[in-house]
Amino acid sequence: xxxxxxxxxxxxxxxxNVKREDVDLAIGDDCALVRVPEGCQLAISTDSLxxxxxxxxDADPKLVAHKALASNLSDLAAMGATPAWVSLALTxxxxxxxWLNQFCEGFFQLxxxxxxxxxxxxxxxxxxxxxxxxxxxxxNGQALTRSGAKVGDAIYVTGQLGDSAAGxxxxxxxxxxxxxxxxHALKERHFMMTPQVEAGIALRGIASAALDISDGLIxxxxxxxxxxxxxxxxxxxxxxxxxxxxxxxxxxxxAQQLALSSGEEYQLCFTVPKHQCIEIESLMMAKxxxxxxxxxxxQSSGIVLLQQGEPIDWQVSGWDHFxxxxx
Amino acid sequence: xxxxxxxxxxxxxxxxNVKREDVDLAIGDDCALVRVPEGCQLAISTDSLxxxxxxxxDADPKLVAHKALASNLSDLAAMGATPAWVSLALTxxxxxxxWLNQFCEGFFQLxxxxxxxxxxxxxxxxxxxxxxxxxxxxxNGQALTRSGAKVGDAIYVTGQLGDSAAGxxxxxxxxxxxxxxxxHALKERHFMMTPQVEAGIALRGIASAALDISDGLIxxxxxxxxxxxxxxxxxxxxxxxxxxxxxxxxxxxxAQQLALSSGEEYQLCFTVPKHQCIEIESLMMAKxxxxxxxxxxxQSSGIVLLQQGEPIDWQVSGWDHFxxxxx
Numbered sequence: 001x002x003x004x005x006x007x008x009x010x011x012x013x014x015x016x017n018v019k020r021e022d023v024d025l026a027i028g029d030d031c032a033l034v035r036v037p038e039g040c041q042l043a044i045s046t047d048s049l050x051x052x053x054x055x056x057x058d059a060d061p062k063l064v065a066h067k068a069l070a071s072n073l074s075d076l077a078a079m080g081a082t083p084a085w086v087s088l089a090l091t092x093x094x095x096x097x098x099w100l101n102q103f104c105e106g107f108f109q110l111x112x113x114x115x116x117x118x119x120x121x122x123x124x125x126x127x128x129x130x131x132x133x134x135x136x137x138x139x140n141g142q143a144l145t146r147s148g149a150k151v152g153d154a155i156y157v158t159g160q161l162g163d164s165a166a167g168x169x170x171x172x173x174x175x176x177x178x179x180x181x182x183x184h185a186l187k188e189r190h191f192m193m194t195p196q197v198e199a200g201i202a203l204r205g206i207a208s209a210a211l212d213i214s215d216g217l218i219x220x221x222x223x224x225x226x227x228x229x230x231x232x233x234x235x236x237x238x239x240x241x242x243x244x245x246x247x248x249x250x251x252x253x254x255a256q257q258l259a260l261s262s263g264e265e266y267q268l269c270f271t272v273p274k275h276q277c278i279e280i281e282s283l284m285m286a287k288x289x290x291x292x293x294x295x296x297x298x299q300s301s302g303i304v305l306l307q308q309g310e311p312i313d314w315q316v317s318g319w320d321h322f323x324x325x326x327x
Numbered sequence: 328x329x330x331x332x333x334x335x336x337x338x339x340x341x342x343x344n345v346k347r348e349d350v351d352l353a354i355g356d357d358c359a360l361v362r363v364p365e366g367c368q369l370a371i372s373t374d375s376l377x378x379x380x381x382x383x384x385d386a387d388p389k390l391v392a393h394k395a396l397a398s399n400l401s402d403l404a405a406m407g408a409t410p411a412w413v414s415l416a417l418t419x420x421x422x423x424x425x426w427l428n429q430f431c432e433g434f435f436q437l438x439x440x441x442x443x444x445x446x447x448x449x450x451x452x453x454x455x456x457x458x459x460x461x462x463x464x465x466x467n468g469q470a471l472t473r474s475g476a477k478v479g480d481a482i483y484v485t486g487q488l489g490d491s492a493a494g495x496x497x498x499x500x501x502x503x504x505x506x507x508x509x510x511h512a513l514k515e516r517h518f519m520m521t522p523q524v525e526a527g528i529a530l531r532g533i534a535s536a537a538l539d540i541s542d543g544l545i546x547x548x549x550x551x552x553x554x555x556x557x558x559x560x561x562x563x564x565x566x567x568x569x570x571x572x573x574x575x576x577x578x579x580x581x582a583q584q585l586a587l588s589s590g591e592e593y594q595l596c597f598t599v600p601k602h603q604c605i606e607i608e609s610l611m612m613a614k615x616x617x618x619x620x621x622x623x624x625x626q627s628s629g630i631v632l633l634q635q636g637e638p639i640d641w642q643v644s645g646w647d648h649f650x651x652x653x654x
Contacts (some may be wrong), residue, residue, distance in 0.1 A: 024368060028554075029473050030405035030538055031370035033465070036363045041351060043358035045447060046414040046460060050453035078357035087373040089416070089458040119371060126377035127454040131416040134374060136359070146356050211357055227355075 009123045012100050013088065018110050018117040020084065032119035034085060040137040045075035051128035056171075061099045063191040064130070065106030069196045071113060071214065072134040074266040077200035078212040080144040081136035083114045088121035089131040114197060144203055144210035144270065149228035153208050153271040155295040156280070158199045160242040161217060162255055163189035165262030177248060185244050193266045199289045206280055210270035216261040218303060218316045221269055225303060228271075233304045234295040236260070236312070260305070260316045268271055271297060336450045339427050340415065343435055345444040347411065359446035361412060367464040372402035378455035384496075388426045391457070392433030392519040397522045398541065399461040400441060401593040404527035405539040407471040410441045415448035416458040441524060471530055471537035471597065476555035480535050480598040482622040483607070485526050487569040488544060489582055490516035492589030504575060512571050518592045526616045530597055533607055534622035537597035543588040545630060545643045548596055552630060555598075560631045561622040563587070563639070587632070587643045598624060 014027055018270070025033035036042050049068045051057045070085065078084050088107075092099075111118060167190030170176075170183050177183040196212070203210060211225045217234075225232050239259040249255040272280050277293065284291045298304070305312050341354055363369050376395045378384045397414065403410050415434075419426075422654045438445060443461070494517030497503075497510050504510040523539070530537060544561075552559050566586040576582040599607050604620065607608035611618045625631070632639050 025470070025472065030402040031372040031408065031463075031470075033368045033370055033406070033470050035368055038365065041360045041362055042369075043360055044412075044414060045358040046416050046417045046448045046458075048418060048451045048458070050418055050447045050451050053452050079360070081358065084372075087371060087460055089373050089375045091375060091377055091456060121373045122375045122458070124375045124377050124456075125380050126456060129451075129453060129456065131373075131375070131420060131449070131458040133414055133460040135371075136358075143352070143358075143360050145352065165619075180392040 009092070009300065012104050013118060013121070014305050015281055016118055017112055018115055020115070020117045022084065023119055026119045027175055032085070032087070033237065036120060037137055039140055040139055041143060043076055043081035043136045043138050043143065044081045044133065045072055046131065046133045047072050047075070048129060048131040057128065061102040062106035065103045067191055068111055068130045068132055069107055069110045070193050071264070071266060072132045073116070073195035073197060074212040074214070076134055076136040077195050077197045078144065078210055078268060079138060080142060080200045080210070081138040082201060083116045083134060083136040083197060085119045085135045086116050087119060087133045088113065089124070090121065091124045091129045093127040093128055093215040115208065139204065142204040144200065144207050146209050146211055146224050147227040149209035149224050149230055149271040149297055150273065151230050151297050151299050153273055153296065153297045154277050154293050155221070155234070155269065155271055156293050157213070157217065157240065157267050157269050158196050158291055159267040160240040160245070160290070161213070161259035161265055161267060162245045162262045163242050164193065164264045165258045166245055166248050167191070168264070179247070182244055186248060190264065193264070196268045198287060199268055199284070200277055202283055202287055202289070203268070203280070206270055206276055207270040213265040213267050213269055214263055216263045216316070217269060218260050221303060222271060224269070224271065228297070231298040231300040231302055231304070232295055233298055233306050235306050237307070238292055238294045240290065240292040242259045244254060250305065257314060257316060260314070336419070336422065336427065339416055339431050339484055340445060341444055342438055345373050345442055347444045350444050350446055353444065353446045359412070359414070361446060364464055366467055368467055368470060369562055370403055370406045370408035370463045370465050372399055372468065373458065373460045373461065374399050374402070374420065375456060375458040381467045384455065388429040388634055389433035392430045394518055395457045395459055396434055396437045396576060397520050398591070398593060399459045400443070400522035400524060401539040401541070403461055403463040404522050404524045405537055405595055406465060406473065407469060407527045407531040407537070408465040409528060410443045410461060410463040410524060412462045413438065413443050414446060414460045416451070417448065418451045418453040418456045418482055420453065420455055423615070439461065465531065469531040471527065471534050473536050473538055473551050474554040476536035476551050476557055476598040476624055477570070477600065478624050478626050480602050480624045481560060481563070481620050482548070482596065482598055482624065483618045483620050484540070484544065484594050484596050485523050485616060485618050486594040487572070487617070488540070488586035488592055488594060489572045489589045490569050491591045492585045493592070494518070494573050507576070509571055509574055513575060517591065520540065520591070522593055523595045525614060526595055526611070529610055529616070530595070533603055534599055537595055538594040540594050540596055541590055543590045543643070545587050548630060551596070551598065555624070555650045558625040558627040558629055558631070560625055560633050563632055563634050565619055565621045567617065567619040570573070584641060584643060587641070628650040
C-alpha cells in the first residue's frame, strides 16, 4: 500500500454519526482530547483480534468488526461502566475497499447503538489484526470487580450459555447440522453477540463481583473464586440453555457441558449477597434482562458441579483461543 | 503457544516500579480503573508498530520497545500533555523468554523515566506487532493542537533533524560508513529517540500550534499549514544539523535535505506569535532544551524553502513507512 491509500483508509473512519459532547478533539491531531465527568472513574480495556487466531482470514468483515467491538464493550459491561470512546488500531495486508466498507458498517452500527465515539487510532500495513481500546465511566467506588465476592453469595449469569461454542463448531465445520435455520441461528450467536452493558450498569452497587464470560463459565468463575478467596458450587440443572442448543446437542448433558465450557459468550457472571437476590431478580425482570441463579459461593476452595444435589466429576476445560482448532 | 505460556507472558508485565496514585485498579480485572485530575482534559493516542513494516523482525527487542513507547509519548508531548498511563497489545508468534525480557527492560526503563504506569492490555498469538495506547493530562484549554497557527507566527523545532534518517539508512545498509563511532551514534538516534515531553509541557499556553515530526518536517509542517489555513517559509540555513549528520553527509545540501525529509525524528515542530519569541527562547534555554527558529508562517498557501532569502525548488518527499525500503 502506498501513503495515498492510507490517507484513503483514514477517510473511512472520519464519518460517524456519534458526536459526543465530552470529546473536544477526535481524529486528526496528535492525540484525541476528551473529558471525564466529575465523580467518575475511567474504565479502560484493550483487546486484539488476530486473523488466524481469533477469526478466519476470510471471515465476513462486518461480523469481525462487530465481534471486536462487542467483546471490548463486554469488558466495560463487566465493570458496570457506561461506554464512551474507542480507539482502533487496524493492520491490513492490502487496501480492499469492499472489506473496509463492510468493516465500517459493522463497527459503526454497534458503536452507534452504545453511543461510543471513535476518537482515534492507527492504520498500518501488515498481517490482518484489530486492536481496540475502549473507555467508559463508572461512578466512583461502584465498579464491579472480581474480588468482592463473599461466601454465601448467589451466583448468576445473564442470558443463555453454550450457543457460541455450538456456533463456532458449525463455522469450523467440526460438526454438521442439517437444520439450516438452527445452524444459522447458532453461527449468528457466535459472531453477533450483544455486550451486556445495560445489565452491568444495573448491577452497580448490588453485585459483589462480576466478569464477562470469555473463556468459559468455569474458567472465568475461577477468576472470581481465586481473587475473592472463596469456593463455588454450580447447580447444573439451572444452567440457562437455549432451545437451539438443546436441539443441536444429542444429549442434555452435552448441552450442559457446552454451557460450562463455551467461551466468547460475553454474558455476565456475577455474584449477589443472598438478601439481595429478590431485589436483583425483580430489577432485571423489569429491564427485560434474563438472569439465572446457577449456584452459590462456598467456603471450600475450587468449583464443584452439583447434579440434583450430588457432586459430579465432569472434566470441563476452559476456552483456549490458542489451542482451539481455528486455522 | 499454549494457555500456560500466555499466563507466563502476563507475569512479565505485572512487575513494574511505577505505581501511580491515580490508578485504582491496574492489570488483572476486566478493565483498568483510573482517575483524571479535575480541571484536566485527557489526551489519548494509539500507535502500532508492525514487524516488517516499522522494524525488522530480528531487531533488538529492547530498542523496539523503546521506539514503540517513545513514539507514543511523543504524541502526548506534541499536545503538551503530561504522560500518565499506557495499555499494551502485544502479538507474538512464539513464546521467547529472551525476547520478552529484553522487551520489558526497554519498555519499563522508558516508562519509569516518565512515570507512566502500564495499566493493561492483551497478549495474543500471531505475527509480531505492538500496539500502544498512551494517555496523559493537559489543563483544560491548554492543549497544543495543529489548528491555531496564525500568519506571521515564527516556526521552531526542538533538537536536531536528519539523524534518524541517516541512522535508518545505515541500519538497512542502504549506505555504508567506515567511521564506526559515527555509524553507531546515528543508528542509536534512530532507535533511542527521546520524546520531547518536557518541551511540550513548557509550550502550553504559548505555542499557537505544535506536532511531532514523525513523517518528516515538510510533510508534518504541512498538517499545521493545512489545518491552520496558512502558508510557510523555511530558512534552510537555520535547520539544526548535528555534527554527526554533517560528517555523514557528503554535502551540506544533502544534510539539509535529510533534515527536511527525515521521519521518526520525534522532535517537536511548533509555532509561536512573534512577540513571544524571546520569551520562549529564554524559557527553553533555562530548561536546557535546544530550539531553533527555522521559518515563519505566511499568507500564501504551501511551504516555500528559502536559501539566503531566495526560493529554491528542492523536491522533498515526506517519510513513508509503507514505501520505504524496510524489508
